Amino acid sequence: MRTPVIAGNWKMHKTVEEAVDFVETIQRSELPGEVETVLCAPFLALPALAEKAKGSKIGIGAQNVHWEEQGAYTGEVSVPMLKAAGVQYVIIGHSERRTYFAETDETVNRKVKAAIAGGLTPIVCVGEVLEERESGQTKQVVQEQVKKGLNGLSSEEMKKVIIAYEPVWAIGTGKASTAEDAEEVISFIRKTVADLFDQQVANEVRIQYGGSVKPENIGTYIAQPNIDGALVGGASLEPASFLKLVEAAAGDRS
Numbered sequence: 001m002r003t004p005v006i007a008g009n010w011k012m013h014k015t016v017e018e019a020v021d022f023v024e025t026i027q028r029s030e031l032p033g034e035v036e037t038v039l040c041a042p043f044l045a046l047p048a049l050a051e052k053a054k055g056s057k058i059g060i061g062a063q064n065v066h067w068e069e070q071g072a073y074t075g076e077v078s079v080p081m082l083k084a085a086g087v088q089y090v091i092i093g094h095s096e097r098r099t100y101f102a103e104t105d106e107t108v109n110r111k112v113k114a115a116i117a118g119g120l121t122p123i124v125c126v127g128e129v130l131e132e133r134e135s136g137q138t139k140q141v142v143q144e145q146v147k148k149g150l151n152g153l154s155s156e157e158m159k160k161v162i163i164a165y166e167p168v169w170a171i172g173t174g175k176a177s178t179a180e181d182a183e184e185v186i187s188f189i190r191k192t193v194a195d196l197f198d199q200q201v202a203n204e205v206r207i208q209y210g211g212s213v214k215p216e217n218i219g220t221y222i223a224q225p226n227i228d229g230a231l232v233g234g235a236s237l238e239p240a241s242f243l244k245l246v247e248a249a250a251g252d253r254s
């Protein structure tokens with residue numbers, strides 16, 4: 001049985017103080033053990049969050065990373081830097097990074113390899129834009145992103161990856177994919193992983209849905225056999241809402 005992962009992606013929100021307040025608030029509640037709970041925060045907040053979350057059920061993630069360990073890459077942060085700050089996860093290839101920061105499947109691939117080599121769990125985002133969905137290209141697009149983004153990994157490495165299927169048209173729009181549509185694409189991604197690696201890897205790899213997930217609709221996704229949690233933007237910004245997501249993921253899974 002795959003453990004579902006609820007990961008909050010705060011994007012460019014929260015000062016260090018606000019981030020720490022958030023964690024202190026959710027730590028007052030008992031988090032269910034059967035859900036992997038992750039908060040992906042802006043770089044500046046990561047050391048303080050990692051310190052606060054130490055020994056708890058909360059994992060801390062970054063939202064980007066460079067593939068080199070060090071060097072002349074102004075503005076970038078490396079895997080060893082994140083590790084030293086106590087970070088365990090990193091989002092790679094989010095559509096906002098692909099759209100606004102020229103991230104490609106090739107850079108995604110380099111980053112995924114660096115993250116795994118350095119001991120971070122990558123959350124690799126794939127998903128189609130609206131025109132691709134409307135012209136029936138969804139499966140082709142996600143297949144290409146999975147193939148190129150995860151190219152060259154061993155089966156053992158692939159098992160460490162979390163994939164997040166995020167249709168770009170559903171991100172921050174309030175127009176979530178139906179659970180049935182998300183399940184169809186995610187089971188296709190799982191089949192793609194089986195074709196590229198093997199069935200055992202495909203059975204083990206966690207694949208989340210992301211895009212306008214809220215406490216009100218999380219149950220519909222979690223109830224699907226292939227959907228292993230969610231990557232959540234807007235609804236992860238308030239402690240009460242985030243806690244509801246985590247609790248719902250635990251409740252609907254059992």
Ligand SMILES: O=C[C@H](O)COP(=O)(O)O
Nearest residue numbers: 009171172211212233234
């Ligand atoms: O990484 C999270 C996604 O971009 C989803 O964002 P959203 O939940 O605000 O639609």
